[in-house]
């Protein structure tokens with residue numbers, strides 16, 4: 690019986706979602722700036738919010754990009770210097786993305 694890869698794909702989905710959440714926070718930066726306008730310490734809070742959303746996006750994107758293939762345990766989106774974040778299969782072993790088994 691082949692092992693199920695569901696847990697590993699769920700982990701990739703979580704990584705994608707976290708990157709999307711971080712990215713969706715960007716449009717809120719001016720809104721937060723407007724809401725904090727004139728308040729003591731507002732610029733520091735705004736800076737922390739902006740940097741936090743950027744860091745969240747960058748870190749989550751890197752984590753998604755360095756996802757290990759559930760079958761071969763190599764980088765799913767990397768093959769040496771070649772990188773393809775939109776590939777539909779593992780660049781090392783060819784496992785289709787989201788395949789339950791194989």
Ligand SMILES: [Zn+2]
Nearest residue numbers: 758761779782
């Ligand atoms: Zn693989």
